[in-house]
Amino acid sequence: MPFGLYLLGLAVFAQGTSEFMLSGLVPDIARDLRVSVPAAGALTSAFAVGMVVGAPLMAAMSRRWSRRAALLGFLGTFLAVHVVGALxxxxxxxxxxxxxxxxxxxxxLAVAVVTAVGMVEANAKGRxxxxLLGGVTVACVAGVPGGALLxxxxxxxxxxxxxxxxSVPALFAIVRSVPGGGADAARVSVRGEVRALGSPRLQVALLLGALVNGATFCTFTYLAPVAISVxxxxxxxxxxxxxxxxLGSFVGVTVAGRIADxxxxxxxxxxxVALLAGWVVFALSAGNPVAVIVLAFVQGTLSFGVGSTLITQALYAAADAPTLAGGFxxxxxxxGAAVGPWVGGVVIGAGLGYRAPxxxxxxxxxxxxxxxxxxRLSRTARTDRAARTASSSA
Incomplete structure (x- = not known):
């Protein structure tokens, strides 16, 4: 893998730390700013909503910028708003x-995903x-608990x-590792990319990715109260x-990245199937401290292994949308990261307890x-019908 790819991972680590660190800070924020725990948990959903709206929008806007300029502009803005948030x-x-x-x-992230897959061979998108997602998982390993400790x-x-x-060293890393280059707008028209995004295979991968990630962050957002109160x-x-x-998420992404292609x-x-079974067992045994410790690792591994594979499948399915693929x-x-914590907050607010997420x-x-x-069954049936039609025509 190119060294520049790992430097992009450094920037993703800084941003991933911010996105997920609230999981360990929700009780403190709620107490300091005098809001409820579900309201403080909604900060994770607010961030995710911005990600949902911003990913395709920002990817489309940045088509006329060089990738380095886009990455620097986005990361600089990200740094500035965190100064405001801290104050x-x-x-x-x-x-x-x-x-x-x-x-x-x-x-x-939308530009970084496209930049990353452009650095490798066409059959190595999974790796x-x-x-790149390793930066997110390292944020979970070190950044999130580090934020909770701070x-x-x-x-x-x-x-x-x-x-x-x-974020500061990540800015310098981008300057050194990503070439200036030209804008992406001339490569493929927006209309052509939007047509490519209509692929049923892509839409299924995106839907499944949203559901799996919703499950991941529904629990992850409230993992601190589960550990303390349950x-x-x-x-x-x-x-x-x-x-x-x-740590489990890092293992999951790493292993899946080697075989997902x-x-x-x-x-x-x-x-x-293992992920579903794990959540059921977690819900049933959340009152057991040993089970919580073990299942935190296991579910992190399974969640990010399955989730990263779905992202890879989406990128393969959107090969004709080189700019917007990363955004979508x-x-x-x-x-998922928006809906999951929101639903988790709803069930907690309804009095169902911290085990409900x-x-x-x-x-x-x-x-x-x-x-x-x-x-899968629908696709197989269509393939069989097409084969029968071709056979009868011959």
Missing amino acids: TSSFGVLVATRVVGALANAGF ATSV GQVWGWRSAFWAVVVL SGLGASWVPAVLALFG ARPVPVLVIGG ATAAFNV LWVSAGLVGVALVLGAAS
Whole structure:
């Protein structure tokens, strides 16, 4: 893999730390800004909504910029809004900074995905995607629990300042690793790319990716309250539980990245069934501290292994949309990241307890498996009909 690809991963790490670090800061933010825990949890959804809206929009806007200029502009904006977020005492302003930061993050990731797959051979998109998403998973391993630890020692604002510090070297890395080049607008028309996005294979991959990611972040957003209030581990265990989930996600992305290009169906079928079973077991055993520790790692592995494979399949299906493919893959990933925590907050607010998001995660993966199986059967039936038609014509 090209060295520049790993430097893009550094920038993704800085932004991933911001996107996910609230999982360990939700109780502190709620207490400091005098809002409910579900309201503070909605900050994750606000960021994800910005990612959903911003990914295709920013990808389209940046078609006339060089990739380096686009990446620098998006990352610079991201850095600036985190300074504002670290200083504000208004929950409304904090929500606004999350949305603007998400728009910048969405634009960056959409361009970075396209840049990454353009650095490798056409049959290595899975490995390139896994390296880039490795920045996200390292954020879960180190950045998120690190943010939780900073929040416990110096307050939640210190985690925002840490993101600012991380973003500065990423800016210099982009200057050194990504060539200036020309704009992408002349390569393929927007209309041509939009037509390519109508592929049924692509739409199924995006839908399944949104469902699986919704399951992941429904639980991940409320993993701290689950560990504290359900399992009784205590606040000091929260960084460790989050780190285990992140370590599992790194393992999942790495392993899936090595086999997703050649054997995506076994990864999705076997991994999807195991993921569903894992969420059910997690929900049933959340009161057991040992089970929570073990399943945080296992579910992190399965969630990101299956999720990253679905992103790779979306990129293969959108080969004729080189600019917008990354934007729509990013949007689908974050539809789940928006809906999952929101649904989790709804069930908690309804008085069903902190165990309820685990059941929601199981339900979302179950729906994904049913839809995936239905799509597979439908595609097989169409292929068989076409074969019979061709045989009778001959």
